[in-house]
Amino acid sequence: MTNEAVLLDLDGTLTDPRTGIVRCIRHALERLDRPSPPDEALAACIGPPLRGTFGALLATADGALIERAMALYRERFAETGLYENEVYAGVPAMLAALGGPGRRLFVATSKPTVFAERIVRHFALDHHLAGVYGPELDGRLDDKRQLLAHLLAKEGLAPDAVVMVGDRAVDITAAHANGVRAIGVLWGYGSRDELQAAGAHALCATPRDLPAMVARVLAPAAR
Secondary structure, three states: OOEEEEEOOOOOOOEEOHHHHHHHHHHHHOOOOOOOOOHHHHHHOOOOOOOHHHHHHHHOHHHHHHHHHHHHHHHHHOOOOOOOEEOOOHHHHHHHHEEOOOOOEEEEEEOOHHHHHHHHHHHHOOOOOOOOEEEOOOOOOHHHHHHHHHHHHHHOHHHHHHHEEEHHHHHHHHHOOOOEEEEEEEEOOHHHHHHHHOOOEEEEHHHHHHHHHHHHHHHHHHO
């Protein structure tokens, strides 16, 4: 039996978190009395670690200010923003088709584990998954390259039997850093150009197409 694994990003890959994330970023900026960009600009922040996003939005490297913004974001997100979210059409069937004997599915997200676990349970996606991996609230494993390295080591996965699936360049570069193949999905927040420039091995247009694409990428001849 093989020991294949599919690592799936959460935001922009399994669920569309735009409403909650945009409103929570705006809440933090307003509480700090800072100007807030338009919704489209805030939506473009979905995917990469939030500390870097606030550093850019606040034009600061002040760790204390960034942590204050994080706390304000989370005070709304933990109660409301978490659920201002929806599963992309076709994702439950996609997950059912992706799993099977000899292959496990994991979430690998830049969202803190404590929130990611609540989201996958809320949307009844958890029964498809062997585990959910994300950073700690204090920022440990914020770097997705380190997160994937941690996941691979903890689960005893061989990189050549693993594929990372995500919608942003950070997913693709993290996969490359760990010797893992990567598929970019086009229904999320990253563009085709972004994913190609990051070095995605393949691009997928719809959730329905992903299981067959994963099978091709993980086939021994493709490794």
